[in-house]
Amino acid sequence: MRRLLxxxxxxxxxxxFAHKPSDSYxxxxxxxxxxxxxxxxxxRDLDYALGLDxxxxxxxxxxxxxxxxxxxxxYAFSHLTIKTxxxxxxxxxxxxxxxxxxxxxYAVLRFETLCPKAPEPLSISYRLFFDLDPQHKGLLNxxxxxxxxxxxxxxxxxxxxIEFLGVNRTKQFLAYGWEGTWHISIGYDHVxxxxxxxxxxxxxxxxxxxxxxxxxxxASIDVLKIVTAFTVAHSITLSLAALELIALPSRxxxxxxxxxxxxxxxxxxxPLVSERRWVVAFVFGLAHGLGFxxxxxxxxLPKGSLLVxxxxxxxxxxxxxxxxxxxxxxxxxxVRHSWxxxxxxVGLGSALIALVACVWLLERSLGLSIPSTTFEWGFN
Amino acid sequence: MRTAIRGKRARxxxxxxxxxxxxxxxLGGATVEAAPYIPDRDEQVLEQVPTRLNATLLKLRALRVRxxxxxxxxxxxxxxxxxxxxxxRAELDPRYFGYAQAALKPWWALPSxxxxxxxxxxxxxxxxxxxxxxxxxxxxxVRRDPRNAQAWLSRAVILQVQGDHRQALAHCAALIFLPxxxxxxxxxxxxxxxxxxxxxxxxxxxxxxxxxxxxxxPRERLWALTVLAETAARLGRSEQAERxxxxxxxxxxxxxxxxxxxxxxxxxxxxxxxxxDLLNKETRVDGLLLRLAIAEKQLGSASNDHVASLKGRFAAxxxxxxxxxxxxxxxxxxxxLDDPHTALTLALANWEAQREPRDARIVxxxxxxxxxxxxxxxxxDALNQSSLEDVRLAALVARLKPIRx
Numbered sequence: 147m148r149r150l151l152x153x154x155x156x157x158x159x160x161x162x163f164a165h166k167p168s169d170s171y172x173x174x175x176x177x178x179x180x181x182x183x184x185x186x187x188x189x190r191d192l193d194y195a196l197g198l199d200x201x202x203x204x205x206x207x208x209x210x211x212x213x214x215x216x217x218x219x220x221y222a223f224s225h226l227t228i229k230t231x232x233x234x235x236x237x238x239x240x241x242x243x244x245x246x247x248x249x250x251x252y253a254v255l256r257f258e259t260l261c262p263k264a265p266e267p268l269s270i271s272y273r274l275f276f277d278l279d280p281q282h283k284g285l286l287n288x289x290x291x292x293x294x295x296x297x298x299x300x301x302x303x304x305x306x307x308i309e310f311l312g313v314n315r316t317k318q319f320l321a322y323g324w325e326g327t328w329h330i331s332i333g334y335d336h337v338x339x340x341x342x343x344x345x346x347x348x349x350x351x352x353x354x355x356x357x358x359x360x361x362x363x364x365a366s367i368d369v370l371k372i373v374t375a376f377t378v379a380h381s382i383t384l385s386l387a388a389l390e391l392i393a394l395p396s397r398x399x400x401x402x403x404x405x406x407x408x409x410x411x412x413x414x415x416x417p418l419v420s421e422r423r424w425v426v427a428f429v430f431g432l433a434h435g436l437g438f439x440x441x442x443x444x445x446x447l448p449k450g451s452l453l454v455x456x457x458x459x460x461x462x463x464x465x466x467x468x469x470x471x472x473x474x475x476x477x478x479x480x481v482r483h484s485w486x487x488x489x490x491x492v493g494l495g496s497a498l499i500a501l502v503a504c505v506w507l508l509e510r511s512l513g514l515s516i517p518s519t520t521f522e523w524g525f526n
Numbered sequence: 527m528r529t530a531i532r533g534k535r536a537r538x539x540x541x542x543x544x545x546x547x548x549x550x551x552x553l554g555g556a557t558v559e560a561a562p563y564i565p566d567r568d569e570q571v572l573e574q575v576p577t578r579l580n581a582t583l584l585k586l587r588a589l590r591v592r593x594x595x596x597x598x599x600x601x602x603x604x605x606x607x608x609x610x611x612x613x614x615r616a617e618l619d620p621r622y623f624g625y626a627q628a629a630l631k632p633w634w635a636l637p638s639x640x641x642x643x644x645x646x647x648x649x650x651x652x653x654x655x656x657x658x659x660x661x662x663x664x665x666x667x668v669r670r671d672p673r674n675a676q677a678w679l680s681r682a683v684i685l686q687v688q689g690d691h692r693q694a695l696a697h698c699a700a701l702i703f704l705p706x707x708x709x710x711x712x713x714x715x716x717x718x719x720x721x722x723x724x725x726x727x728x729x730x731x732x733x734x735x736x737x738x739x740x741x742x743x744p745r746e747r748l749w750a751l752t753v754l755a756e757t758a759a760r761l762g763r764s765e766q767a768e769r770x771x772x773x774x775x776x777x778x779x780x781x782x783x784x785x786x787x788x789x790x791x792x793x794x795x796x797x798x799x800x801x802x803d804l805l806n807k808e809t810r811v812d813g814l815l816l817r818l819a820i821a822e823k824q825l826g827s828a829s830n831d832h833v834a835s836l837k838g839r840f841a842a843x844x845x846x847x848x849x850x851x852x853x854x855x856x857x858x859x860x861x862x863l864d865d866p867h868t869a870l871t872l873a874l875a876n877w878e879a880q881r882e883p884r885d886a887r888i889v890x891x892x893x894x895x896x897x898x899x900x901x902x903x904x905x906x907d908a909l910n911q912s913s914l915e916d917v918r919l920a921a922l923v924a925r926l927k928p929i930r931x
Contacts (some may be wrong), residue, residue, distance in 0.1 A: 164621070165621060165810075166621060166812075166839065166842055166843060166846075166876065167617065167620045167621060167624065167846070167848070168621050168624060169842070169845075169846050183564075185768060186562075189572060189573040189575070189620070190573060190575055191621075193573075193575045194621075194625075198575075199575050199577075202577060204574055204575055204576065204577030205570060205571045205573070205574055205575075206572050206574075206575060207569055207572065208565040208567065208568055208570045208572055209568030209569065211572060228733065234732070240565075241564075243562035243563055243564055244562065244563060244564070244565055244572055245561070245562040245563070246839075247838075247842065248835065248839045248842050249839070249842070249866040250573050251572040251573040256562075259930040277628065278624075278625065278628055278632070279621060279624030279625055279627070279628055280624060280627045280628055281620070281621075281623060281624035281627060281654065282624060283846045283847075285845055285846060297846055298846065344771050382781070403846075405594070436741045485688040
């Protein structure tokens with residue numbers, strides 16, 4: 147009785163521990179349908195579970211550990227289940243290593259997991275040591291397409307379902323749609339390209355001068371042609387790139403996009419193409435589509451629902467585009483007669499756009515970083 | 527803006543498997559000190575574990591085997607759990623508390639397990655700093671058996687950590703009237719009195735107790751002497767405090783808390799060299815390593831190894847979501863990382879859970895260093911209310927006042 151009483155005393159407010167509680171570190175990187183993993187498990191815990199100290203001298207040597215590798219892997223992976231849509235994935239241990247964390251030596255298992263279906267959503271069920279030590283925790287760190295997800299497995303919560311953008315297709319569709327819209331709203335190069343083409347849409351070139359178009363219908367048809375051509379073109383290349391049918395170095399693509407803005411803007415100052423600007427929109431739209439594809443790659447395309455995300459993203463881009471057009475067109479139509487629109491906005495505006503885009507072109511093609519804030523203030 | 531977008535795009539190469547492995551390695555670097563490797567020799571020793579010849583562990587292993595055959599045997603289970611808790615405390619290793627919990631598995635989630643299991647569950651919850659859970663279990667225990675001294679004492683100790691001395695006093699008083707609990711009940715009473723404005727009275731009470739009961743078990747005398755020493759230190763009576771600490775050490779018992787309290791006292795007295803001599807071999811224990819590192823810094827010979835080691839340990843603890851180190855981590859962040867703002871956040875989070883003088887102190891110190899006295903208000907209010915006598919806290923409060931106005 148007295149002995150037990152003493153269990154309560156001392157060491158209460160400030161834990162005076164020489165060790166930290168038991169943890170394992172599970173790191174998983176998801177790429178395509180393969181799962182690359184690394185699992186660090188404390189030797190002390192493995193010793194308690196499996197008895198690693200063969201000669202009982204209180205020291206675990208590499209030899210003692212090495213001889214038990216097969217058994218350790220079998221034990222560990224019988225307590226870890228990775229599933230995709232109800233189907234269990236198979237683990238393959240690639241190598242056994244050793245590492246030292248703050249509280250001692252760990253066995254490091256590098257492994258690969260192959261799933262019958264695309265590993266998203268991924269359900270991970272972790273049960274290691276919970277039967278022996280319910281205070282044990284598994285610390286998960288999962289990376290996928292630039293996103294990092296961390297979670298803690300405990301005896302109370304031994305399963306984690308990892309959904310990067312949700313299993314819900316609608317949610318995923320909306321999420322990618324939003325990304326598309328957001329991207330076009332911050333993608334100044336796309337906006338400026340579109341504006342360069344749209345600026346003269348309410349005007350008509352006659353000799354060296356601009357003349358205002360007589361009807362809104364005429365202006366709208368011009369805008370419609372340009373926007374449609376741009377959309378069709380970038381949808382084509384976006385899809386081809388997302389499906390990995392074409393791949394171009396990002397530097398080329400980004401430079402081509404910058405060049406397209408320069409040319410489209412210069413075309414307003416020194417018109418080469420004035421009637422068929424939709425052709426320009428189409429040709430350069432191809433490059434812009436590849437640029438969108440890069441963004442999509444950054445977001446990480448879930449293999450299982452490629453189409454949903456692709457269409458969602460693309461429609462998102464169109465929504466952003468329509469928003470720009472619906473603000474631009476009525477405004478431009480109203481002021482199309484004015485000198486300030488014809489000279490200042492179209493003339494000076496195009497010149498500024500061309501200048502900014504020239505800077506981008508230099509930066510992107512040569513890999514320079516030009517302090518370009520002075521050129522940007524007008525557009526921010 | 528432009529650059530940011532470009533940066534994002536520039537990374538957008540199709541990621542190969544090799545890249546994933548590199549990413550994994552970099553990621554690993556956050557928690558791992560060195561890269562994983564394959565040792566060259568079979569003889570290389572990787573880890574020390576309790577030797578198989580350890581008699582206590584041998585006994586417990588046999589119990590574990592028997593329990594595995596009949597997991598619902600309450601007497602076996604409590605015997606095993608108690609054994610593990612004792613080793614955990616002796617070895618300062620929380621893993622054993624987990625093993626103890628495993629032994630109690632059939633009773634762990636029950637709403638009202640038998641008292642033998644309930645009391646151990648409460649102890650384990652308390653060790654895991656689940657104070658609310660522990661208090662619940664103990665209340666159930668007291669209700670079922672009002673003569674359960676363990677439950678009364680344990681509740682009192684938690685209430686003391688939470689700074690609720692009025693309730694704690696009542697619990698200590700209840701303990702005094704139970705058989706064979708007079709000594710511990712009186713120490714308990716003395717501790718609460720000493721923390722609620724009656725330090726003089728508490729000291730007299732405990733001195734008389736030690737004189738009157740020379741045959742009390744050494745562990746219990748150790749507790750009384752530790753309370754006396756800490757009380758004297760708070761009253762600014764350094765020589766007296768030192769004398770009690772020495773008497774406590776003279777009992778010849780291993781006690782982590784005593785070491786820690788003495789180290790804190792010596793740091794306050796500006797004796798860093800003595801702290802270094804005292805704790806030089808105690809680098810395994812986080813709380814003691816922290817005090818050693820602070821002493822080294824005061825001596826002007828800060829050890830990068832010790833600081834790095836503490837940093838890693840606090841990071842690991844944060845990763846697993848533990849909050850039991852917040853107070854020490856705040857102290858580490860303030861005194862060794864010189865980051866008062868982060869320290870203040872940590873200290874305030876710690877104050878939410880526990881309110882002993884050292885918990886108040888780190889809040890005030892961090893608030894002073896961050897020149898942000900307003901956030902220390904809850905602590906200042908609590909100090910006012912408890913009428914705690916503590917010369918060092920009083921000095922801090924006095925230094926905070928001019929800034930507040």
